[in-house]
Amino acid sequence: MAVTENVSSCSLSAMWDWSHLSLSGTAPTVCLLDAAADLLVLERNFAGALELCERGLQILSAGGGDTKNAQVKASLCVIGIQALAEMDQWREVLPWLFQYYQNAQEMPHNIMELCLLLYSSVKQPHVMLDLSRDWLRDPNNQLLPGYRKVAELHLLRILLPLGHLSEAEELVQDPRAFTAQQQEVALSAVAEQRRRLKREEEEEAERESPGEPDHPPAAGGALARRERLVRMYGALSVAVTWVRRIPLQRLLVALLLMSVILLRLDPASPMSHGPIAHLLLLLRQMANSVFKNSPPSRP
Structure with missing residues (x-):
C-alpha cells in the first residue's frame, strides 16, 4: 500500500487535476483558480494564493451548487489548504474549510486525503480521528473511487499511531476499503504495531521496577534518622531538666x-x-x- 509520506511531496496535480475545468467551470472562478495555482507553485506567494482562493469560493457560494462548480470549489480548497500549510497556519485549515462545507462528510475525497496527510505530518492525528471516521461511514462516500485511499490513510496515519488497533482490524475486514491482498498487508501492519506497543509497555515496566526496591530503604533510613534525633532530643531534655534541679x-x-x-x-x-x-x-x-x-x- 503506497502512501505519500508528507504533504509537501504531494503535487497539486496529484491531488486534483483542474486542467479540464477551463471549459466546464464558470469563467471568473477558473481564472482565479489558475492564478492562485501560479502564485502558489511558481511565485511561492502563499498569502496571495489564499486570497484568490477565498475570492473564488465566495463567488461559488453565491452561485449554484452544480457538479461543475463543486469541482472548481474542491480545487480552490486544495490550493487554500496547501497555502495555509506553507504559511505554518495548519491549525486554521479545518475552520477555514468548514466555512465552505457544512460537515466532513460533504468534503471530496481529495480534500479529506490532504487533511489526513497534513495533520498526521504535524503529529496531530487525533484531530482527524472523528472527521475521517464519519467520512468513511457515510454511504455516499463509500461509492466514491477515492474511498479506498481515504481508508488507507485513516488506517496508517490515524488509527495505528493512536493505538486504535481493534478498530483498525475491523476496518481492514471491510472489502469496500481493502482488497484481499491489501487486507493481508494491513493486518500485518496492525500486528506489528501491537507487538511494538507491547514491547514499549514491557520496557516501561522494566524501567520502573528497579527503582521500586530502592524507595523503602531510603524511606527506612530517613525514618531511622528521625527516630534517633527524637531520642537524642528526649535525652537532652531529661539532662537539662535534671541539671536545673541541682x-x-x-x-x-x-x-x-x-x-x-x-x-x-x-x-x-x-x-x-x-x-x-x-x-x-x-x-x-x-x-x-x-x-x-x-x-x-x-x-
Missing part, C-alpha cells in the same frame, strides 16, 4: 571536681602554670566563696 553550689563543686579529675593537674605539672591553672584557681575561689556564704548544715 542547686548552683553543687553544680559548681561538680564542675570543679570534673576539672581536677580530667585534667589531673598537680603543682609540678607544666600545665599548672598556664591558662588552665588560672581557670582552676578561679573555680576554687568561687567554690570557697559559695561554701563560706552557705548556711551551716543541721546535725
Whole structure:
C-alpha cells in the first residue's frame, strides 16, 4: 500500500487535476483558480494564493451548487489548504474549510486525503480521528473511487499511531476499503504495531521496577534518622531538666571536681602554670566563696 509520506511531496496535480475545468467551470472562478495555482507553485506567494482562493469560493457560494462548480470549489480548497500549510497556519485549515462545507462528510475525497496527510505530518492525528471516521461511514462516500485511499490513510496515519488497533482490524475486514491482498498487508501492519506497543509497555515496566526496591530503604533510613534525633532530643531534655534541679553550689563543686579529675593537674605539672591553672584557681575561689556564704548544715 503506497502512501505519500508528507504533504509537501504531494503535487497539486496529484491531488486534483483542474486542467479540464477551463471549459466546464464558470469563467471568473477558473481564472482565479489558475492564478492562485501560479502564485502558489511558481511565485511561492502563499498569502496571495489564499486570497484568490477565498475570492473564488465566495463567488461559488453565491452561485449554484452544480457538479461543475463543486469541482472548481474542491480545487480552490486544495490550493487554500496547501497555502495555509506553507504559511505554518495548519491549525486554521479545518475552520477555514468548514466555512465552505457544512460537515466532513460533504468534503471530496481529495480534500479529506490532504487533511489526513497534513495533520498526521504535524503529529496531530487525533484531530482527524472523528472527521475521517464519519467520512468513511457515510454511504455516499463509500461509492466514491477515492474511498479506498481515504481508508488507507485513516488506517496508517490515524488509527495505528493512536493505538486504535481493534478498530483498525475491523476496518481492514471491510472489502469496500481493502482488497484481499491489501487486507493481508494491513493486518500485518496492525500486528506489528501491537507487538511494538507491547514491547514499549514491557520496557516501561522494566524501567520502573528497579527503582521500586530502592524507595523503602531510603524511606527506612530517613525514618531511622528521625527516630534517633527524637531520642537524642528526649535525652537532652531529661539532662537539662535534671541539671536545673541541682542547686548552683553543687553544680559548681561538680564542675570543679570534673576539672581536677580530667585534667589531673598537680603543682609540678607544666600545665599548672598556664591558662588552665588560672581557670582552676578561679573555680576554687568561687567554690570557697559559695561554701563560706552557705548556711551551716543541721546535725
